[in-house]
Amino acid sequence: MSLVDRVVLLGRAGLDTLAALGRSGLFLVNVLFGRARFGNGWTLLVKQLHAVGVMSLAIIVVSGLFIGMVLALQGYNILVGYGSEQAVGQMVALTLLRELGPVVTALLFAGRAGSALTAEIGLMKATEQLSSMEMIGVDPLKYVIAPRLWAGFISMPLLAMVFCVVGIWGGAMVAVDWLGVYSGSYWSNMQNSVEFTEDVLNGLIKAVVFAFVVTWIAVFQGYDCEPTSEGISRATTRTVVYASLAVLGLDFILTALMF
Amino acid sequence: MNDASDYIVELKNITFRRGSRVIFDNVDIRIPRGKVTGIMGPSGCGKTTLLRLIGAQLRPDSGSIWVDGQNIPELGREQLFAARQHMGMLFQSGALFTDLDVFENVAFPLRVHTDLPEDMIRDIVLLKLEAVGLRGARALMPDELSGGMKRRVALARAIALDPALMMYDEPFVGQDPISMGVLVRLIRLLNDAMGLTSIVVSHDLAETASIADYLYVVGDGQVLGQGTPEELMNSDNPRIRQFMQGEPDGPVPFHYPAQNYVQDLMQTEKDA
Numbered sequence A: 001m002s003l004v005d006r007v008v009l010l011g012r013a014g015l016d017t018l019a020a021l022g023r024s025g026l027f028l029v030n031v032l033f034g035r036a037r038f039g040n041g042w043t044l045l046v047k048q049l050h051a052v053g054v055m056s057l058a059i060i061v062v063s064g065l066f067i068g069m070v071l072a073l074q075g076y077n078i079l080v081g082y083g084s085e086q087a088v089g090q091m092v093a094l095t096l097l098r099e100l101g102p103v104v105t106a107l108l109f110a111g112r113a114g115s116a117l118t119a120e121i122g123l124m125k126a127t128e129q130l131s132s133m134e135m136i137g138v139d140p141l142k143y144v145i146a147p148r149l150w151a152g153f154i155s156m157p158l159l160a161m162v163f164c165v166v167g168i169w170g171g172a173m174v175a176v177d178w179l180g181v182y183s184g185s186y187w188s189n190m191q192n193s194v195e196f197t198e199d200v201l202n203g204l205i206k207a208v209v210f211a212f213v214v215t216w217i218a219v220f221q222g223y224d225c226e227p228t229s230e231g232i233s234r235a236t237t238r239t240v241v242y243a244s245l246a247v248l249g250l251d252f253i254l255t256a257l258m259f
Numbered sequence B: 001m002n003d004a005s006d007y008i009v010e011l012k013n014i015t016f017r018r019g020s021r022v023i024f025d026n027v028d029i030r031i032p033r034g035k036v037t038g039i040m041g042p043s044g045c046g047k048t049t050l051l052r053l054i055g056a057q058l059r060p061d062s063g064s065i066w067v068d069g070q071n072i073p074e075l076g077r078e079q080l081f082a083a084r085q086h087m088g089m090l091f092q093s094g095a096l097f098t099d100l101d102v103f104e105n106v107a108f109p110l111r112v113h114t115d116l117p118e119d120m121i122r123d124i125v126l127l128k129l130e131a132v133g134l135r136g137a138r139a140l141m142p143d144e145l146s147g148g149m150k151r152r153v154a155l156a157r158a159i160a161l162d163p164a165l166m167m168y169d170e171p172f173v174g175q176d177p178i179s180m181g182v183l184v185r186l187i188r189l190l191n192d193a194m195g196l197t198s199i200v201v202s203h204d205l206a207e208t209a210s211i212a213d214y215l216y217v218v219g220d221g222q223v224l225g226q227g228t229p230e231e232l233m234n235s236d237n238p239r240i241r242q243f244m245q246g247e248p249d250g251p252v253p254f255h256y257p258a259q260n261y262v263q264d265l266m267q268t269e270k271d272a
Helices: A003-033 A041-082 A085-126 A129-135 A140-178 A183-193 A196-224 A229-258 B047-054 B077-084 B102-113 B118-131 B147-158 B177-194 B205-211 B229-233 B238-245 B261-266
Strands: B007-018 B021-032 B036-040 B062-067 B087-090 B165-169 B197-202 B214-219 B222-227
Touching: A003 A140, A003 A196, A041 A085, A041 A140, A085 A129, A085 A140, A085 A183, A085 A196, A085 A229, A129 A140, A129 B077, A129 B087, A140 A183, A140 A196, A196 A229, B007 B047, B007 B197, B021 B036, B021 B047, B021 B197, B021 B214, B021 B222, B036 B047, B036 B177, B036 B205, B047 B062, B047 B165, B047 B197, B087 B147, B102 B118, B102 B147, B118 B147, B147 B177, B165 B177, B177 B197, B177 B205, B197 B205, B205 B229, B214 B229, B214 B238, B222 B229, B222 B238, B229 B238
Parallel strands: B036 B197, B036 B214, B087 B165, B165 B197
Antiparallel strands: B007 B021, B007 B062, B214 B222
16 A cells, blocks of 8 residues: 555545544534424433433442442552551542542443444434434434433433442441441541532532533434444444543543542 | 426436435436326336435435425425425335334324324324224234235325325335235325325336336436336337346346456466
8 A cells, every 4th residue: 555545544534533523513413402393302301211321220330339349448458558447438439429430330331321322223223213204204313312312411420429329338338347447437537528519519520521422422323323234333332432432531631620 | 297286296407426426417307296106227226315315315416306396405404304294205124113013103293293182193093004904903013013014004104194295115125925916006095095196116117017107217327218107118218128128138238347258267366
């Protein structure tokens, strides 16, 4: 391959990327600001909140529990060397609220709900369900995409909160019930050091940003995918990869800005 | 039939490209109101593209598409969705919503576009399902239906809002003789009973010719010929004759363009 060919390929890739970014931006504007015409919008939203949010609850609770338990175990082993194992509650809570709660929830959400959204929408496209909806005079952006997007925005921050709560309980189980840290110090150290705005609110802001990005990527990849079996499989992979990278990258930027 | 209002759809000077490939090159097609018009041609010649252009799921590179006095490519998103309520389209796969049962699939357009009370929606849905002979299948899910039944349910859904224009995308593909006969009869019957205009895109010659009032044969980005089925059957144009008689070789060659056969065989792998 000659140098010119390589430059051409690079240019083509750059143009394709820019075009995809443009399409995804227009797509988002159309979904968010398009006028809804359907009386049953709430029913559609509730159905999606169940599919996207409630159905992700099990993986979030189990992961939160284990991550909280591991944090307490690791933290205890390090802190006990300095005789400050009383601070394990504070460490578990801060780590979960500031970082692991929003980030791990977003990664799990991308794998559990994001991939499902992409595959579902992609398959609807491949089986011409989206086309037939258009021909019935119903905009799939409003009828199919919008409820799924809003369901993701709403449910992921809630899931992140559940994750943190369960993680803190898991930490208490290991530190207090198993390793014998005094429960008064576990909880009171946590209460003294965790600030509502600094820690809880900032964590929640992160979760909202991640929810937005992950769901946007998932529904756009489904809607924009090539309507074949390989196309859907590639789009599903892209959802998980792009969403995970976006979450980790944004997490660094947000952390730099917040703390 | 020279008055413009005699035609429900008029495509004027349509050019449509896909990448560098020209699908339609300055094509004019007019669909007479109240008739069944067949669009025929070999596979891959852009017949389905034509329906998607009329339904504005694709936009032409140049030219205008008039449907009932509106230039479809120039409509805004909202106007377009309003215009589509007067069109019905039967997709090749049926394209039923897999999460809804037969009844809800047919009720879908009524629920989103009308404020009719539930008992009236029920009556209309049963009426449409009766017309396609599937009133008894209303509680089934799409994956419990055969291919022919799916298409009939999709047909009932497409006519739920009593459209003025019905478009059929390859309605006969992959159907057994009985379902094929049922569909052929239904298309003609619905067209006449409901006062529709129907466009049937197909390469199934006998079936389409048996119900169409007027036929277009398209290929190579052009309209190769048009007329009543009898006129086309007796056409002198070799391209049309080859298509209508189903001859394997003719102006459309049997072989995909390739280099000389003997040379190709004599070449060693290294040369190739």
